[in-house]
Amino acid sequence: MEKKDVPQDHGIYGQWHGICYVTDENGEYVRSKSSGWEPLNIANGIAWEFINEDLAGILKKVKKGELSPLAYHMNKNMMDAKVLSQYSGFARWRVNRHLKPRAFNKLDDEVLKRYASVFNITIEQLKETP
Amino acid sequence: MILKSIDKEFIHRQSAHCESGSTSNLLLNYGIEASEPLVFGIGSGIFFGYFPFIKVQGMPTITFRNMPGRILKNTAKRLGVRFETFKFHDPEKAMDALDRVIDNGVPAGVRTGVFWLPYMPDAMRFHFNAHTIVVYGRNGNDYLVSDPVFDYPVVCPRKDLMKARFAEGLLAPRGKMYCLSEVPEKVDFSQAIRKGIREVCYVMIHFPFPLIGVGGIRMFAKALRRWPERHEKRRLPLYLGHAIRMQEEIGTGGGGFRLIYAAFLHEAAHITGDDRFLEMSKRMTAIGDRWREFALYGARICKNRSSDGDNFDRLSDIILDCAGKEYQLYKDLWEIVK
Numbered sequence: 001m002e003k004k005d006v007p008q009d010h011g012i013y014g015q016w017h018g019i020c021y022v023t024d025e026n027g028e029y030v031r032s033k034s035s036g037w038e039p040l041n042i043a044n045g046i047a048w049e050f051i052n053e054d055l056a057g058i059l060k061k062v063k064k065g066e067l068s069p070l071a072y073h074m075n076k077n078m079m080d081a082k083v084l085s086q087y088s089g090f091a092r093w094r095v096n097r098h099l100k101p102r103a104f105n106k107l108d109d110e111v112l113k114r115y116a117s118v119f120n121i122t123i124e125q126l127k128e129t130p
Numbered sequence: 131m132i133l134k135s136i137d138k139e140f141i142h143r144q145s146a147h148c149e150s151g152s153t154s155n156l157l158l159n160y161g162i163e164a165s166e167p168l169v170f171g172i173g174s175g176i177f178f179g180y181f182p183f184i185k186v187q188g189m190p191t192i193t194f195r196n197m198p199g200r201i202l203k204n205t206a207k208r209l210g211v212r213f214e215t216f217k218f219h220d221p222e223k224a225m226d227a228l229d230r231v232i233d234n235g236v237p238a239g240v241r242t243g244v245f246w247l248p249y250m251p252d253a254m255r256f257h258f259n260a261h262t263i264v265v266y267g268r269n270g271n272d273y274l275v276s277d278p279v280f281d282y283p284v285v286c287p288r289k290d291l292m293k294a295r296f297a298e299g300l301l302a303p304r305g306k307m308y309c310l311s312e313v314p315e316k317v318d319f320s321q322a323i324r325k326g327i328r329e330v331c332y333v334m335i336h337f338p339f340p341l342i343g344v345g346g347i348r349m350f351a352k353a354l355r356r357w358p359e360r361h362e363k364r365r366l367p368l369y370l371g372h373a374i375r376m377q378e379e380i381g382t383g384g385g386g387f388r389l390i391y392a393a394f395l396h397e398a399a400h401i402t403g404d405d406r407f408l409e410m411s412k413r414m415t416a417i418g419d420r421w422r423e424f425a426l427y428g429a430r431i432c433k434n435r436s437s438d439g440d441n442f443d444r445l446s447d448i449i450l451d452c453a454g455k456e457y458q459l460y461k462d463l464w465e466i467v468k
Contacts, residue, residue, distance in 0.1 A: 001384065001385075001389060001415070001418070001419055001422070011253075012251060012253035012254060013251060013254075013380065014251035014252075014253070015251075016251060016279075016280055016281055017144075017281055018146065018279070018380050018383075019144055019145055019146040019279070019383060020146065020383055020384050020389065021146065021167060021383055021384075021389045021390050021392065021393035022389070023415065028396070029167070029392070029393040029396045029397070029411075031144075031146075033144075033281075034384075037378065037384075037425075038429070039374060039378065039425045039426050039428070039429030039430075040374065040375065040378045040379060040425070040429075042371070042429040042432055042433050043370075043371035043372075043374040043375045043378070043425075043428075043429055043432060044253055044254075044371075044375060044379070046367050046368055046371040046432055047256075047368065047371055047372065047375065048253065050365070050368045077245075078187065078245070078256065078257055079257075079299075082299075083257070083298055083299045086298035086299065086302075087298045120293075
């Protein structure tokens with residue numbers, strides 16, 4: 001890539017820049033700042049589209065009473081039961097059980113606090129969904 | 131344990147990739163002027179691996195760089211620099227250890243999970259656990275962080291940094307921290323460059339595992355051809371987008387690290403005085419640009435939501451072309467450094 005071709009498609013980097021190593025007119029390598037590249041913005045956008053779509057599906061299930069609010073927060077933080085079990089310290093089968101409303105509603109504050117601290121929220125926020 | 135203080139404000143130099151960047155920045159602050167591409171090359175950073183059985187957010191792992199931590203280790207070994215590495219179980223103890231080090235004026239490299247770093251742009255907050263940053267000081271509970279992929283140093287609160295250092299999941303950092311403990315007076319770059327290139331040639335051509343190196347690129351191309359049949363049509367753009375992101379997202383310097391490596395070969399020519407590296411550098415640039423073509427064309431397919439088999443054949447052909455060119459390049463490089 002040559003210096004004049006460095007893409008400047010503003011997007012996912014926000015206010016920041018990425019570094020590209022490109023050749024200048026003399027064939028020397030120089031560092032050059034890029035504020036983004038459109039193909040990458042598209043690929044990143046698609047990833048978020050799917051994440052949000054899945055999250056909307058989960059939210060619907062929570063509203064219907066098929067899943068607990070924990071499932072919503074877990075997916076919002078892009079975790080699965082395995083990772084959440086590593087973060088919270090609860091066994092995987094317990095996390096899986098807590099994803100069901102019946103088990104979740106019976107949890108005491110100690111357990112809820114541990115989950116809430118994983119997501120950096122309060123217990124009240126953990127019980128709620130938008 | 132000998133740790134030296136740097137006795138001055140930490141110099142932050144923005145770089146394309148986090149690990150080679152933080153290593154290069156640490157060395158720079160201790161008086162060894164090694165640019166990022168140079169560290170990347172000496173650390174044998176360039177790589178290819180296609181691991182469909184290791185899932186990242188449910189998708190196959192495609193990596194263009196070697197294992198996190200290898201660049202640091204290789205560079206240290208080949209330049210005669212020594213690192214002191216620390217690992218922790220208890221987050222509080224890990225932070226206290228970091229405090230002790232930076233309060234003495236010693237910058238420390240720290241492994242973190244990107245998801246918990248508050249200064250990350252929202253669009254890039256994914257669970258990626260091998261992000262290396264340098265912490266060089268603090269004001270009470272606000273840590274001064276030199277994150278090599280950002281324009282200038284940033285500030286990170288204690289509780290976020292603690293969480294980032296103990297991120298869980300694939301490649302969990304477990305509070306890993308390292309400081310320089312011994313720096314030689316003089317370093318021999320040209321020997322280190324040769325050793326770095328030799329390892330790359332071995333791994334990319336001869337590594338006895340089919341999913342690694344040029345063979346891995348070919349396997350990936352083959353798998354890509356079958357994607358339209360094997361995956362749900364709706365989710366195809368997601369998979370293709372994932373491949374593009376692994377190749378281009380911040381930290382690769384474009385073209386899946388190929389352009390950084392081209393810069394390294396260019397610098398190698400100047401340091402060793404061997405003009406054959408210049409020629410190699412030009413070829414590597416062309417390969418990097420070809421990889422970028424894959425991203426460009428792939429993104430177009432994603433955008434149009436087309437799952438036409440022909441399109442994927444064409445993508446696969448681009449990658450096969452890259453594989454062929456890379457194979458020849460590493461063979462020729464081997465002739466130079468053997």
